[in-house]
Amino acid sequence: MNARIDRLDAALIDVPRGLANVVVTDTAISDVRGTEGFYQYREHSAISLAQRASFEDVWHLFLHGALPTAAQTAAFARSIRSAQENSGVSGLASELASADGRPVDVIHAVKAAWPLLAARAGMLPVYDTDPAQRRADALALTAALPVFLTESWQRLHDRPPLSVLPDRGVVANYLHQLTGREPDAQQEHALTAYLIAVIDHGLNASTFAARVITSTGADVASALAGAIGALSGPLHGGAPSRVLDALDLIRTSADIDPWIQNELAAGRRIMGFGHAVYRTTDPRSELLKSIAISLGGERVERALAFEERAEHMLAEVAPQRELHANVEFYASVVMEAVGVPRDMFTPTFALARSIGWSAHILEQAQDPKIIRPSARYTGPAMHEAP
Amino acid sequence: MNARIDRLDAALIDVPRGLANVVVTDTAISDVRGTEGFYQYREHSAISLAQRASFEDVWHLFLHGALPTAAQTAAFARSIRSAQENSGVSGLASELASADGRPVDVIHAVKAAWPLLAARAGMLPVYDTDPAQRRADALALTAALPVFLTESWQRLHDRPPLSVLPDRGVVANYLHQLTGREPDAQQEHALTAYLIAVIDHGLNASTFAARVITSTGADVASALAGAIGALSGPLHGGAPSRVLDALDLIRTSADIDPWIQNELAAGRRIMGFGHAVYRTTDPRSELLKSIAISLGGERVERALAFEERAEHMLAEVAPQRELHANVEFYASVVMEAVGVPRDMFTPTFALARSIGWSAHILEQAQDPKIIRPSARYTGPAMHEAP
Numbered sequence: 001m002n003a004r005i006d007r008l009d010a011a012l013i014d015v016p017r018g019l020a021n022v023v024v025t026d027t028a029i030s031d032v033r034g035t036e037g038f039y040q041y042r043e044h045s046a047i048s049l050a051q052r053a054s055f056e057d058v059w060h061l062f063l064h065g066a067l068p069t070a071a072q073t074a075a076f077a078r079s080i081r082s083a084q085e086n087s088g089v090s091g092l093a094s095e096l097a098s099a100d101g102r103p104v105d106v107i108h109a110v111k112a113a114w115p116l117l118a119a120r121a122g123m124l125p126v127y128d129t130d131p132a133q134r135r136a137d138a139l140a141l142t143a144a145l146p147v148f149l150t151e152s153w154q155r156l157h158d159r160p161p162l163s164v165l166p167d168r169g170v171v172a173n174y175l176h177q178l179t180g181r182e183p184d185a186q187q188e189h190a191l192t193a194y195l196i197a198v199i200d201h202g203l204n205a206s207t208f209a210a211r212v213i214t215s216t217g218a219d220v221a222s223a224l225a226g227a228i229g230a231l232s233g234p235l236h237g238g239a240p241s242r243v244l245d246a247l248d249l250i251r252t253s254a255d256i257d258p259w260i261q262n263e264l265a266a267g268r269r270i271m272g273f274g275h276a277v278y279r280t281t282d283p284r285s286e287l288l289k290s291i292a293i294s295l296g297g298e299r300v301e302r303a304l305a306f307e308e309r310a311e312h313m314l315a316e317v318a319p320q321r322e323l324h325a326n327v328e329f330y331a332s333v334v335m336e337a338v339g340v341p342r343d344m345f346t347p348t349f350a351l352a353r354s355i356g357w358s359a360h361i362l363e364q365a366q367d368p369k370i371i372r373p374s375a376r377y378t379g380p381a382m383h384e385a386p
Numbered sequence: 387m388n389a390r391i392d393r394l395d396a397a398l399i400d401v402p403r404g405l406a407n408v409v410v411t412d413t414a415i416s417d418v419r420g421t422e423g424f425y426q427y428r429e430h431s432a433i434s435l436a437q438r439a440s441f442e443d444v445w446h447l448f449l450h451g452a453l454p455t456a457a458q459t460a461a462f463a464r465s466i467r468s469a470q471e472n473s474g475v476s477g478l479a480s481e482l483a484s485a486d487g488r489p490v491d492v493i494h495a496v497k498a499a500w501p502l503l504a505a506r507a508g509m510l511p512v513y514d515t516d517p518a519q520r521r522a523d524a525l526a527l528t529a530a531l532p533v534f535l536t537e538s539w540q541r542l543h544d545r546p547p548l549s550v551l552p553d554r555g556v557v558a559n560y561l562h563q564l565t566g567r568e569p570d571a572q573q574e575h576a577l578t579a580y581l582i583a584v585i586d587h588g589l590n591a592s593t594f595a596a597r598v599i600t601s602t603g604a605d606v607a608s609a610l611a612g613a614i615g616a617l618s619g620p621l622h623g624g625a626p627s628r629v630l631d632a633l634d635l636i637r638t639s640a641d642i643d644p645w646i647q648n649e650l651a652a653g654r655r656i657m658g659f660g661h662a663v664y665r666t667t668d669p670r671s672e673l674l675k676s677i678a679i680s681l682g683g684e685r686v687e688r689a690l691a692f693e694e695r696a697e698h699m700l701a702e703v704a705p706q707r708e709l710h711a712n713v714e715f716y717a718s719v720v721m722e723a724v725g726v727p728r729d730m731f732t733p734t735f736a737l738a739r740s741i742g743w744s745a746h747i748l749e750q751a752q753d754p755k756i757i758r759p760s761a762r763y764t765g766p767a768m769h770e771a772p
Contacts, residue, residue, distance in 0.1 A: 013401055013408045018601070019759035022399045022408070028765030043766040096502065108505035111611055112498035116482065119494035125620050203761045205602045209612055212595045215404070216619025225497055226595055226612030233602025234511050235756045370621045373405035375589045379414030380429040 012374055024203065024371070025211065029062070029359045032202040038283050041200060042066075047287050050196040055171045056080065058196045059142075062359040063135060080170060083143035088120055089113070093151035106152040106347045107232045111225050113148050114141055118221030126365040127217035134365055137220040138358040145354050146170055149347045150177035156343075171195060174351070179339040187338040190291050191348075194334050197284045198327065198349055200356030206230035210357045214364040215371040227357045228350055241342045243272040243332040247302060256309045264317055270310050272329030274321070281324045288330035295337040303333045398760055410589065410757070411597065415448070415745045418588040424669050427586060428452075433673050436582040441557045442466065444582045445528075448745040449521060466556060469529035474506055475499070479537035492538040492733045493618050497611050499534050500527055504607030512751040513603035520751055523606040524744035531740050532556055535733045536563035542729075557581060560737070565725040573724040576677050577734075580720050583670045584713065584735055586742030592616035596743045600750040601757040613743045614736055627728045629658040629718040633688060642695045650703055656696050658715030660707070667710045674716035681723040689719045 015022045030046070032039040039046045041061060049058050053067070060068040060076045068076055092113055097103040104112075123137045154161055154177065165173050165182060171192045175183040183191075200207070210227040214220075230236055250256055263270055289307075292300045307325045314323040332345060340348055401408045416432070418425040425432045427447060435444050439453070446454040446462045454462055478499055483489040490498075509523045540547055540563065551559050551568060557578045561569040569577075586593070596613035600606075616622055636642055649656055675693075678686045693711045700709040718731060726734055 011407060015399055015401060015408055015410070017753075018755040018757050019410060021397060022401055022759045023762045024401070024405060024759040025761050026764045027761040028763070031763035031765070031768075040768045043769050045768060104502060104505040108501045111501035111608060115494045115497035115611075115615075116490060119490040125618070127620050203759050205598055205756050205758050208757065208759055209595055209598045212591055212598060213612060213616040213619070216591045216616045216622035218615050218617075218619035218622075222497060222615030222618055225501075226599060226615045229501075229604050229608030229612045230599040230602045231604075232511070232608055233599070233604035234513050236602035236604075367403075369404040370591050371404050371594065372591050373408045373410040373589050373594055375411050375413040376409045377414070377417035377426075378412045379417070382426045382431060383429050 012376060024208065025364070025367070027203075027360070027363060028065075029363060030200045030202065030356070037281060039201065046197060046200075047283050050193040050287055053196060054169060055192050055195055056169055058199060059170075059355050062199060062355045063139060063362075077169065079139065080143045081164075083140045084147050087140050087144040087147075088117060089144035089147050090151070092116065093148055093155050097152065097155045103156045104152075106149055106156065106344070107228065107350065109152050110145070110148060110228050110347070110350065111232075113144075114221040114225045114228075117141060117144055118219055123219050123221060125217045125219050126214055126223075126361070127368075131362065131366070134220060134362055138362060141221055141224055142354045142358050145351055146174045146177075149344070149351060150174060153178065153341065153344055153347070157341075174348075175339060178341060178344060181339070183338065186295065190295055190334055191338050191340070193291055194288060194331055195348070195352040197287055198331070198352045200353070200359070205233070205236050206353065207357055207360050210361050211364040212371045214361045215367070215369065220358070220361055223361045224354060224357055228354075231346070231350055231353065241332065241345045243329055244336060244342060246271055247299070247306060247333075250302060250306065253302070253305050256306055257313070260310055260313050264313065270314065270323075272332070273310055273314060273325055274323040282326050284327040285325045285330050288327065288334050289325070292330050292333045292337065295334065297337060299336065300333060303330070398762060410594065411750070411753070413589075413746070413749060414451075415749060416586045416588065416742070423667060425587065432583060432586075433669050436579040436673055439582060440555060441578050441581055442555055444585060445556075445741050448585060448741050449525060449748075463555065465525065466529045467550075469526045470533050473503060473526050473530040473533075475503060475530035475533045476537070478502065479534055479541050483538065483541045489542045490538075492535055492542065492730070493614065493736065495538050496531070496534060496614050496733070496736065497618075499530075500607040500611045500614075503527060503530055504605055509605050509607060511603045511605050512600055512609075512747070513754075517748065517752070520606060520748055524748060527607055527610055528740045528744050531737055532560045535730070535737060536560060539564065539727065539730055539733070543727075560734075561725060564727060564730060567725070569724065572681070576681055576720055577724050577726070579677055580674060580717055581734070581738040583673055584717070584738045586739070586745070591619070591622050592739065593743055593746050596747050597750040598757045600747045601753070601755065606744070606747055609747045610740060610743055614740075617732070617736055617739065627718065627731045629715055630722060630728060632657055633685070633692060633719075636688060636692065639688070639691050642692055643699070646696055646699050650699065656700065656709075658718070659696055659700060659711055660709040668712050670713040671711045671716050674713065674720050675711070678716050678719045678723065681720065683723060685722065686719060689716070 028042065030039065030041050041049060041058065042065065056077055057067055057073060060072065093109065096109050096112055118141065121140065126134055129137070151161060162177055162180065165176055172183050172188045175187060175191060206227040209230040210223040213223040213226045250259055260270060292303065307329065311324060335345055335348060336342070414428065416425065416427050427435060427444065428451065430447070442463055443453055443459060446458065479495065482495050482498055504527065507526065512520055537547060548563055548566065551562055558569050558574045561573060561577060592613040595616040596609040599609040599612045636645055646656065678689065693715065697710060721731055721734060722728070
């Protein structure tokens with residue numbers, strides 16, 4: 001055969017394991033400044049948005065690249081409602097859950113729901129559509145998500161679906177479906193702040209999976225479903241409810257030190273502490289801590305005491321690492337305080353993150369280059385001559 | 387805030403777009419030697435395996451790391467049959483397709499089917515299982531695939547499901563369900579050779595997506611579903627049936643040159659020519675060409691004439707590139723010759739490739755490092771002070 005040097009055999013490029021620090025794309029979506037302890041969504045401080053903006057406004061920022069004008073705010077709210085009513089999502093949770101008589105857990109069900117919604121709506125691959133159509137597909141699929149999540153959870157727990165609160169937004173309606181009560185303004189604000197704060201956070205594994213899938217030209221739903229598949233992994237989205245499992249075991253402040261000592265002695269991680277990016281305090285946990293304090297209550301007091309002791313004891317054991325409460329610690333406290341059921345912590349995180357995934361999918365769709373890395377073969381040499 | 391230098395802000399590493407040549411992992415599964423015009427599955431020539439081995443034996447090689455002994459061959463065939471009977475897959479195609487009265491295309495349906503099968507079987511994340519359990523999960527899901535594919539296709543075309551041929555293997559049964567006829571040995575061999583030849587081919591985008599998802603600890607089904615999502619993109623798995631669409635338009639050999647000239651003048655690619663890795667002849671197309679010739683017939687004659695003219699005319703237009711028939715060109719001719727319906731070309735490719743994905747998922751599951759690259763922010767600077 002006509003063998004000659006080509007670019008693929010010529011020079012393999014070695015990079016750190018897990019692609020740490022490897023720039024796989026440019027992005028105009030967000031920036032995480034780990035050493036400086038802040039992160040931004042386009043030109044806005046993410047924490048400021050979480051404190052002051054509505055969920056829908058930040059959704060608009062991710063989908064359209066700018067915060068909406070007053071007129072756009074109203075139109076965008078209508079387009080979300082319209083997408084929810086016309087997506088074919090209502091009833092899908094029961095369809096998937098009941099087929100063999102056994103309910104399916106909510107996250108697994110979403111992985112199935114998105115491709116089915118896309119197929120039934122006739123959505124096309126990203127390279128066969130224009131940006132406006134891709135944006136419409138992304139909106140339809142992400143707007144369907146809170147409806148699907150709450151219907152799946154209701155199906156799983158034999159709760160009745162409730163009618164939509166027409167004058168309230170996505171977050172209030174989501175809480176309403178899960179708690180059976182119309183949330184007050186403080187509860188809505190607290191959950192809104194959490195959701196906005198976790199919409200995006202750089203190229204985590206789920207966002208990167210969405211971009212790899214999109215780079216092949218696959219449809220938006222395939223990329224979203226791949227992303228939520230990654231999110232379901234224990235190393236990525238899996239810990240928030242485990243924080244509460246720990247707090248459950250602590251009845252009084254006297255229980256804290258022995259419990260932590262026992263965990264450290266057993267070589268286990270303390271759930272809710274430490275993060276790969278932030279060596280300083282995680283700005284998201286600072287925000288959520290202040291929100292938890294404003295919500296108040298016995299559980300919040302115990303979490304504050306736990307955090308103080310855990311940071312102290314972790315610093316004694318591992319003084320060279322700075323292990324602070326991460327976003328999951330106070331996220332779990334805030335979600336519990338506003339009434340999100342524990343088995344909906346990861347789905348609620350996914351609801352927020354799906355907005356970030358969409359923006360990355362739409363951005364990646366403008367790059368015609370497929371993401372196709374290399375591997376180094378380390379197995380046995382070939383037996384036969386080729 | 388306490389800002390200090392950390393590894394993540396310290397040194398971003400720039401690499402070629404699309405991660406070309408970037409080594410993201412070591413692997414003992416396969417090696418593609420583009421300049422030398424061959425590729426291997428572990429220590430075996432992939433082409434030799436395609437010519438001589440059974441599909442099940444190569445499946446065993448990918449799942450267990452070695453070709454089976456005679457006793458293992460029989461046991462593995464039984465475990466595939468058993469997985470198919472106990473996977474809960476039978477009937478799932480109708481369930482997904484008929485829910486709202488409209489059938490769903492086969493590839494979209496698979497993306498939904500795998501997570502549902504996994505959820506109903508209670509499969510766990512890869513980091514919560516041992517290698518034997520992960521292997522069992524991978525076998526259950528990949529063994530379910532041909533059953534699901536043929537049932538979905540039958541549902542889509544109102545064909546009746548046929549009973550299993552108990553004495554024939556996976557490939558013969560697959561063809562039987564699609565054609566309604568028991569295939570002869572030559573047809574079975576031809577499709578087997580195609581399937582083996584495309585089980586794996588380095589870190590293409592779908593395989594990489596599966597590894598990224600697995601790196602989070604997600605379950606095997608999530609990684610497989612993400613991979614098939616990537617495969618559904620036009621840049622990756624989308625072209626084989628389009629090769630035949632071109633051949634359909636050519637009635638006599640006199641039609642070939644004008645048709646190709648017209649396509650080139652319009653700036654369109656000739657489907658089935660050129661590959662990112664092989665600058666020499668693609669060894670898979672050489673193999674499939676010889677199989678097509680052995681199958682014979684008018685269609686094969688026309689394909690041979692088309693290839694000769696296309697290579698000649700492409701060399702005139704772009705002499706610096708070596709554009710040869712790629713695997714898709716003769717793959718489409720072979721699949722048509724043995725009776726695979728055109729809308730099952732990509733699903734049939736996925737059936738083969740799912741074996742490769744499984745092996746990469748099982749290998750990645752042994753690496754506890756999450757795949758989490760970086761991006762460079764190129765959007766506007768932040769408005770507010772942090």
